[in-house]
Amino acid sequence: MTLEGQLRMLDFTDNEIKVYLVLLKIGTAQAGRIAKECVLERTSTYNALKRLQEKGMVSSVIEANTQVFAAASPEKILDVFKEKEERAKLLIPQLEQLKTAKTEKETILKFRGYAGVKTVLNDILKTCKSGDEYLILGPERQLSERMPTFARIFVAQKDKKRIRARIILRQIAGNNVMSKYTEARYVPQEVFSPTVTSIYGDKIALIVWSETPEAIIIDNADTAKTYRTYFEFIWKHAKKSL
Structure with a gap:
């Protein structure tokens, strides 16, 4: 050259x-x-x-x-580029903040299999602090039936952290809640969804209990707010007992 x-x-x-x-x-x-x-x-x-x-x-x-x-x-050329390097070093943290903000705003994580379900539920435990509340829509005992050991561990850790939960269930026999920090309400039996939705912090977790479970975590404050509003509407009209 x-x-x-x-x-x-x-x-x-x-x-x-x-x-x-x-x-x-x-x-x-x-x-x-x-x-x-x-x-x-x-x-x-x-x-x-x-x-x-x-x-x-x-x-x-x-x-x-x-x-x-x-x-x-x-040799002055080196000084010119050293100055540019110093400016770049000062600029990088500002750019990283923009990147972080965008990432947090748009993050969607996908998981597959029982390990993915564990990842989602562990994220709920990690995200929620003592006294926080998360909302659950549509569980059908899938966790306790298909992952009984992990289900017991999860509930024990949730209660130990005093994380409160509100759950909307179908009115079918056995759909009762045995947890000190969990409150349930019930919708008609014909209201069914294969997807379990959890809302916690600025996140929404979706678990599809197909033959091989699939799960998604959406980290978006606006979306979480929308789901929370939807949950509260159903909660308001749901029954307090089976």
């Missing part, structure tokens, strides 16, 4: 490259001579000199009432 090409990769324009290389060769010179050596118009030469001065690659002095220019040491 040519010298000009390498300087171009360092963000120097073609005119800046011409002016800087000419000054390195001839030493100090007036703008007119620089323009002539570079075969550039006077205006283009002055613009290039101005940008090079801003980068610290060219200096100027007044000699005999005339402004003359001189190229800075090529």
Whole structure:
């Protein structure tokens, strides 16, 4: 690669490259001579000199009432990029904040299998603090029947943290709740959904109890708020006992 090409990769324009290389060769010179050596118009030469001065690659002095220019040491290029590096270091945290905000706003995590169900329920335990409440819509004893050991562990840990829960169940025999920190209400038996929805913090967890369970966590405050409103509407009209 040519010298000009390498300087171009360092963000120097073609005119800046011409002016800087000419000054390195001839030493100090007036703008007119620089323009002539570079075969550039006077205006283009002055613009290039101005940008090079801003980068610290060219200096100027007044000699005999005339402004003359001189190229800075090529090592100055390192200083230019060190300054850019420092600016970049200051900028990165601000950019990361934007990235984090966007990620938190749009995160959707998908899981498959019983391990995925465990991940979702453990996330509920992790997200909820003592005294927090999460909402559950549509459970049909799937967890206790298909993952009995983990179900007992989950309920024990939930109660130990004093995490409160409100559950909306169908009015069928056996759909009762045996937990100190859980309150249930009931909807008609014909209201059925294969998906269990949990709402906690700014998250919604969906578990589909198919032959191989599938689960999704949506981390979005607005969506969680919408689901919460929907839950509260059903809760308001649901029965307090079987």
